Amino acid sequence: MTAIRLDGLATAKAIKAELAERVVHLKQKGITPGLGTLLVGDDPGSHSYVGSKHRDSAEIGMHSIRVDLPADASAADVRAAIRDFNNAKDVTGYIVQLPLPFGLNTNEMLELIDPAKDADGLHPVNLGKLVLGVSGDLNSPVPCTPAGIVELLKRHNVPTVGAEVAVIGRGITVGRPLGLLMTRKGIDSTVTMLHSESRDLEHAVKRADIVVAAIGVAHFVRPEWIKPGAAVLDVGITRVDGADGKAVLAGDVHPDVANVAGYLSPNPGGVGPMTRAMLAYNVVKAASL
Template sequence: MAERIDGKQAAADVKASVSAAVKTLPGQPTLAVVLVGDDPASEVYVRHKVTDTEECGMRSIKKTLPASASQQEVEALISNLNHDPEIDGILLQLPLPQGLNPNQAIECIHPDKDVDGLTEASGGRLVLGKTGLRPCTPTGSVILAKRALGDDLAGKNVVVIGRSILVGKPTALLFLAENCTVTIAHSKTQDLAALCRTADILIPAVGRPEMVKADWVKPGATVIDVGMNRIPAPERGEGKTRLVGDVAFKEVEPVAGHITPVPGGVGPMTRACLLQNTVKAACYRRGWPMPDGV
């Protein structure tokens, strides 16, 4: 039976290290969160992010625009935050209301303040191995793998299922930087199950509920499930849903050596790594010494 990797505890540990780091800084890092529209889920996410930031001793600024805001208005707000010397990080909460172009808006964020690590410049820095802000979910995936296997991942065979620019590709690059041997699988991969069985670390990130079955997993492998999918849950009542990953958890748990649950795995780490990135952004921008533990 696999050992469950506790993402909540790992996130709490990262948050504690960020709190300790902030106390050593000569000033207070500041994160600006931009929320466009009134999507209920986005409002909850933003509220959590604001709370997390403040609990770590940093300053949080929430900027809101109505759902009727134009692309120009969104980009103008981001531009103002770029030019504000007090702002260290900018987070644009997604999704944006229909009719707005999220990629175009993200590209307006200055790379030095791109705490989500999503701009083209941040991606280029990652590919080239240069100092920069890394995407939060991929970073959290690496931390969880190290939590299970130790800090030295060199030589591990890693299979990432999914080639998205948001998760799949940066995850592969971050594990490559750890001296792993990395394969990116996708919809055109032949005999995907057989390829997955070669992985010491398997990372499904495609958004297909419970796609990965027990016979896809090498016995003893570490499974980092990035998928977050809502499926019907009639047992909870009419119209109810439940959250599942890309892994058929009950099937795979007896086969794997370590596995992340959904919820409670990668999700909490994404928020924790945002806090790390805010500290890093402040230190890079202001020339502060980088504290240990971030």
């Protein structure tokens, strides 16, 4: 068996084309969606990711503003930048790029974001609406990576109703909100949340029709764990030493899983592009309200 590729690049491209059409219509009404990003520090991965978000914005036709602060920026500096975005009329949605440097309180900064402009969907108000089952209504955005995973499954016609789903990883950006999304009406999956302290994790994964690996351990999910024909989505990514001694990127899923799974998202090229597409979706949607 060779797994069908859950192509995040192609799917994200289709979503961005749809968003570009929406932006054209909004501009005809005098509305231009605007993305803001606040990046603190010098993390190369964060700089690359933020840069890609602004390229997406230009491709879709959105306005964008980028604010970069040094790693030694004070909490007061970060608070001021967040307030500026809250007050900026040309920014309809923005993000505070995570992780923040040591010494800055992530939860405090996220709580300062205007929930209506929370493009990542991580403000406590928006996460609370997700728990209540009303996230996605009115001005409550859904966290981007979980939304991207659901959309990737939907657009590849992967059955979710009644499906057993194993989510490996309980982080606030992926695992926890994904578990809530997958049980919503219309998706109707049964979710098992797994983490580093879960007993008999392998057995739980073997039962699953859909496996989402978001634990950040290279090649953690082994082919012998996977039910034949299951859909496997590889979210986590880490740097490991390659054969030549140079650092390379590796996902949470072992490459040989492709010989067992029915569907497999590549990493990179799977969930990552979908996360960016759903971020753009949240910004455009906020401008539409």
